[in-house]
Amino acid sequence: MGGHSNWPEWIYIGVVVALMVWVGAEAWEAERLVEHVPEGAETIIVTGQQWFWTFEHEDGTKEIGELHVEVGKAYKLEIVSKDVNHSFNIHDYVVLMDAIPGRVNTVWFAPTDAGEHDIQCREYCGLIHYNMRGKLIVEDPTA
């Protein structure tokens, strides 16, 4: 090793390890909260296929390309795919889950304000992947 001391390196590695432990613990804690689906969340079945999204509400109503939800309610999305892999994403609400044929993936969110948000596919799914978009329309029933 030669004629220099190694303590700066040990301190440095210690700091890096401590930082990583901190990042990991914070992320673990946040993820635990994010994964917990609230009681009484309404289920919506989200189906991805080349190249559009279909939504089926609990009461049986179906929508294509547009999803209407209400402010203040929690929604549990069950995401499935009919053909290839897609990824369901509402960027403004940090909702992201892959739609994989043969699997049902769940993710939840609770809209806070009325408004319109973009829904997009984030997993490459072929020719019109770039345009596999939709609209999330959050309505305020009291307004």
Next chain:
Amino acid sequence: MVLELQKPRPIWQIMFSTHHTDVGLLYLITSLGFLFLGGALALAIRAELFLPGAQIIGDAMTFNRIFTVHGTTLIFLFIIPFASSVGNYYVPIMVRYKDMAYPKLNAIAFWMIPPGGALIWLGFADFTWYATPPYSIISAPGPAADMWIFGLKILGISSVLGAINFIVTILKCKHPDMSIGQVPLLAWSFLSSSLIILVAIPTFAAALLMLLTDRLGVSGFFNPAMGGDPIAYAHLFWFTFHPEVYVLVIPAIGMMYEIIPRFSRKPIYSYNSGVFAFVLLSIVGFSSWAHHMYATGMSFTEKTVFMVGTLAAVPASAMHVFNFVATMWNARIKFLTPMMWSVGGIALFFSAGAGGVANAAMPLDFTTHDTYWVVGHFHLFVMGTIAFGSIGFLYYMFPYVTGRMYNETMGKIHFIMSFVGTVLVFFTQHVLGLYGMPRRIFDYPPIPEWIAMNQIATVGAMIIGVSMAIFLANMIYSSGKGKPANTEDPFGVGGKYYYPFEAKNPSH
């Protein structure tokens, strides 16, 4: 000297030679050819995304084919062959052996690259370099997809053969007076990356075979319609290709270990921690593959395990950065082109690593996954660290390969333009990802922030493009007409070099 342009050898003497420097030269020229081809595709992609709507490329299918071949080319046909070329030149000399352990195998490994590359380029497949099923099974147009699969199979075999050769050369053929603890760090980097290849690539080879039989309709490993599971492919793929990023980055770090002490005129701060970090990185590289798959519906426990595994790679990489900075501390640094590329590469390595921590943390992953953040992140590694290390080393080895000096001013201009361009393109892409732009899209809605940042990125890419043209001109002109180099010490940093000019080619 290898490329003797004053007394040229006939081209077939180099092509059919099995001497390590000749094979290294073939690797070098091939990989640089593919660098420019893949880079041209990158410029086409950026030009198309300059404005929303279809302008340059015209249709989505062509665009999808272009980014697929761009990625495949630069990873498999530029970075890996370039590392092999450096390894071929330097590893036998560094372990003081007359050649690679298996010279003919070495030449065979090289000669698998042209057919593999031809299959990829002639096929021009569109299913991204992941080839994710079920798209790659049921929708990807053949024969392009099949040609891609065969091309990658051939390239995979080539890297496994190359890896065996490096491992045997370093472990069995090193000079008896040389202990394993005296092998230079560059050779250590090839040893650790070759060991990763030996473990990782066969997994992907199996996955590719399964994918091919799925495409032929005789099996259903990954086809849900036949009871298969597409996620199984994702596991096999990332088990290979997460460690593979370390295969790409470790030799580049090794090249910096050669350059930085030389131009700092100081021994490396800690040889042992360099070796330790290489070995550690090649082990923990295997514990982090599923952080690419947080959004596929994994359980909380699985995600936690892989987050810990991913974060474990950070201290190992950080040790290298510390080593470099500590070496340069208080040193009489000579900032010639190779040193500038290495220092720039370290700065970008550090920033890309910091971004990588955000990808590893589970909840943050959902804002960044499959957006331009990820594109920016790994390009910052691939371009900012791996290509910077490689190009810096290319300038470093230029006098040894050609016996002439490159033009120093042009080299510096190349570096400054590339550095500015890299920051403009890939830092911007991180921000673009936070605004939610998905990757691999041919067109985007006219959102003002998206347009502005795409334009910054495209301008940056064009700056890199121009700098690469300068680089090409410099290399071609200087290898023929550059002023003759002092092969004892071409950079005037003192100390005697023991590199390829001593490796006499037996064929002349």
